[in-house]
Structure formats: structure tokens, C-alpha cells
Amino acid sequence: MKRLIKSPVVNAVFISLFTAFYTWAFLVLPGKSGFGGDFLAAGRHHYIAWAMIAVTILVVILLVTSRRPYDEYQTAVLNNCLLVAVVLVLVAIAVFFVMVLNEPSGIVEKFTLFIAIHWTTVVFADLAYVLLCRRG
Numbered sequence: 001m002k003r004l005i006k007s008p009v010v011n012a013v014f015i016s017l018f019t020a021f022y023t024w025a026f027l028v029l030p031g032k033s034g035f036g037g038d039f040l041a042a043g044r045h046h047y048i049a050w051a052m053i054a055v056t057i058l059v060v061i062l063l064v065t066s067r068r069p070y071d072e073y074q075t076a077v078l079n080n081c082l083l084v085a086v087v088l089v090l091v092a093i094a095v096f097f098v099m100v101l102n103e104p105s106g107i108v109e110k111f112t113l114f115i116a117i118h119w120t121t122v123v124f125a126d127l128a129y130v131l132l133c134r135r136g
Contacts, residue, residue: 005078006070008130012063015126019056022119023049048116055123062130074133081129085122092118 004010026049070078096114100107 005075008063008066008070011078011126011130012060015056015063015123016060018119019052019123022115023053025115026052045112045116048120052120052123055120055127059123059127059130062127062134066130066134070133078129081125085125089118 026045092114096110099110
């Protein structure tokens with residue numbers, strides 16, 4: 001696992017795959033699956049998808065143009081960031097679950113908000129990480 005994390009290209013592939021999935025979910029599914037709610041019906045989910053695409057493209061360009069693999073320190077920082085992200089996602093899932101149990105109406109909007117916050121945070125955190133690694 002550590003060997004995979006050392007490669008900026010692996011980071012680029014994974015962030016691209018997940019962003020592609022969420023972009024598909026935000027751009028294609030609402031029109032085909034009958035998603036409801038004011039937020040989705042108004043087409044605002046497209047803004048989230050395009051923002052994720054733009055930041056992901058920037059991250060991928062920075063990762064692919066990286067001249068060297070991450071060193072041990074950078075790999076350790078990335079491992080710690082991933083661990084913190086897992087813990088935060090588990091907390092967010094628990095909060096989401098409580099929100100749904102408390103008020104089950106609007107579940108699609110709540111889930112969309114959860115995914116939007118989660119993945120845009122991951123993409124921006126990866127951008128910050130990449131920028132710090134390039135500087136150092």
C-alpha cells in the first residue's frame with residue numbers, strides 16, 4: 001500500500017475515478033432517475049459537478065507533472081490525511097443517519113448535500129496536499 005501511495009499518478013487515477021463517478025451521479029442520474037427536490041430540480045447539482053471536475057483537473061495536472069514520487073515524510077502525511085478522512089467520513093455518516101432518522105423527508109437532498117460536502121472536501125484537501133508537496 002505504501003508503495004502505491006508514493007506515486008502521484010496513483011493519486012491522480014483514484015481522485016479521477018471517484019470524481020468521474022460523482023460527476024456522473026450529479027450530471028446524468030438526476031435527469032434519468034426521477035430525483036426530486038428543489039435543489040436537484042433547479043439544476044444546481046450541475047454546479048457542484050463542474051466545480052469538482054475543475055478542481056480535479058487541476059489536481060491531476062499537478063500530480064501528473066510531478067517530477068518525483070513522494071518521499072517518506074510526504075507519504076506519512078498522506079497516510080495520516082487518509083486516516084483522518086476515514087474518521088471524518090464515519091462521523092459524517094453517523095450525523096447523516098441521525099438527520100434521516102430525525103426527519104426522513106428530503107432524504108435525497110440530505111444525501112446529495114452529504115456527498116457534495118464530502119467529495120468537494122476530499123478534492124480540495126488533495127489540492128492543498130499536492131500544492132504543499134510541490135512547494136516542499
